[in-house]
Amino acid sequence: MTLDLEALETSFDLVAPHGDELMDEFYSRLxxxxxxxxxxxxxxxxxxxxxxxxxxxxxxxxxxxxSCESSARDTSRTVPGPSTTRSSAPL
Ligand code: HEM
Numbered sequence: 220m221t222l223d224l225e226a227l228e229t230s231f232d233l234v235a236p237h238g239d240e241l242m243d244e245f246y247s248r249l250x251x252x253x254x255x256x257x258x259x260x261x262x263x264x265x266x267x268x269x270x271x272x273x274x275x276x277x278x279x280x281x282x283x284x285x286s287c288e289s290s291a292r293d294t295s296r297t298v299p300g301p302s303t304t305r306s307s308a309p310l
Pocket of ligand 1: 249256259261267271275
């Protein structure tokens with residue numbers, strides 16, 4: 220299967236303005252489908268949602284894209300360092 224990077228990037232640009240809803244939907248579906256993974260995540264999912272959205276943006280943006288660069292700067296301001304309370308349970 221060939222990955223259409225342009226379609227991936229443009230389709231993500233369409234949903235990115237609704238990032239909060241997108242993350243709510245992602246984790247709602249994940250926990251409904253696989254309730255056993257819920258304990259792997261923190262009770263307060265706000266930071267997790269910010270990190271996932273940032274990771275998806277990075278993965279769907281070309282390095283030369285100005286919107287990617289500005290977003291990367293924004294993300295670095297809002298995303299704290301790696302969690303110090305992360306579970307060591309394997310995924
Ligand atoms: C599009 C798919 C996904 C992306 C891009 C993604 C990305 C991320 C990112 C950026 C983090 C934060 C890493 C850090 O702390 O620095 C994270 C943490 C984590 N992810 Fe994912 N993830 C994805 C799917 C999943 C799925 C399907 C699971 C299912 C179990 C999962 C389980 C976890 C867990 C348990 C953590 C650690 C939470 C904690 O800090 O306590 N992820 N992921």
